[in-house]
Amino acid sequence: MIWNYTQPVDIRFGAGRVSEIGDAARERGLYRGLLVAGGHSVRSGLAQRVVDSGRGAIDAVFSDFSPNPDVTEVDACAELIRERDLGFIVALGGGSALDLAKAASVIGVGSRETVGSIRDYHGTGKPLPLGHLPLIAVPTTAGTGSEVTCVSVLTDRAAGVKAPIVSNGFYPELAIVDPELTYTVPPYVTACTGMDVLSQAIEGYWSVGHQPICDALAVHAARLVFDFLPTAVERPDDREARERMCEASVIAGLAFTLPKTTSSHACSFPLTNRYGIAHGEACALTLDYFTRVNAADPEGRADALGRALGYRDADGLADAIADLRRALHLRESLADLDLDEPAIEALVRDSHHPNLLNNPVVITDDILLDLFHRLASSSSSYAGDPNISNQRLGEPGANEREERQ
Secondary structure, three states, X not given: OOOOOOOOOEEEEOOOHHHHHHHHXXXXXXXXXXXXXXXXXXXXXXXXXXXXXXXXXXXXXXXOOOOOOEHHHHHHHHHHHHHHOOOEEEEEEOHHHHHHHHHHHHHOOXXXXXXXXXXXXXXXXXXXXXXXXXXXXXXXXXXXXXXXXXXXEXXXXXXXXXXXXXXXXXXXXXXXXXXXXXXXXXXXXXXXXXXXXXXXXXXXXXXXXXXXXXXXXXXXXXXXXXXXXHHHHHOOOOHHHHHHXXXXXXXXXXXXXXXXXXXXXXXXXXXXXXXXXXXXXXXXXXXXXXXXXXXXXXXXXXXXXXXXXXXXXXXXXXXHHHHHHHHOOOOOOOHHHOOOHHHHHHHHHHOOOHHHHHOOOOOOHHHHHHHHHHHHOOOOOOOOOHHHHOOOOOOOOHHHHHHOO
């Protein structure tokens, strides 16, 4: 087996460490900073607290963006960077703030005529320039792991597309992971972002791009989610649960960055685009199904992961995922959407995202149709279904493997 491991992000973890932003900026010679923060952070006073902690290093704030940030909002942030000649970015928030800041850190360098719009690089395959502003990432949810990844997930609402962009220029220079910032996250958001962590860890483990360091990180992160997410949701003031979920989040980010996510993430994008289902909830909705499908992988990695986490095999892991989702009161089906056949076929079509090619078992349209038909029915239980867990599907060819991202 041949593999590489690279992680260029400096990580500072611990309660109260958000106060180190000013010192960290000065240590790096960074001035004229831009704080990218969502409206909630501004209204709650957290954004001002971060500006104050910068002790003069932060000159401007950009907060005019939506959840699932749009490409037009990235371009607006980049224009502010150019207008104010800003020198670095602090991204404060969940995945939306961090993903927007990553993209703007690249697009905001150089003139609009030279670099263009982020839309030019969104789903087009065109490589981004590697030049970028230094970025300090400060997550406020235990969810996306975006503070340590080279991925930015953006939406083009005009085109009806939500998709990730991958660029080495997106790696933050520093991640400050302060569990205290997650104490006020509501239970539903905690549940959704926590299930995103679990999906990242599990998908990173069985991805065809798997490698030993990421495997070990994935197992550790997944175990933490099973152990601490229910407590973090039920008792939001439980400091240990909050801290351990932050640990799970950053470690899952390290676990999937190189191998990349797979089938559940590919299917999550149309569920969010078309029906507004929160990203983590959308991933959780299909994760147990694909765990059973991936039991057919000749390498047996889904079974091995199940055993590593203390379950009998992949089916035992799938049962545990479904039990956790149910305990968190997340959606179990799509029955409330009254999906007709054209709507199901659209979900199948839109799930053909490059991440699907990272899955260890080839995901055919028949599999996707079965998945979405089950979810669309009022009874979507498929625990122990031999038609899922015992499928034996062909391995992808060499050309398909080369195209995986």
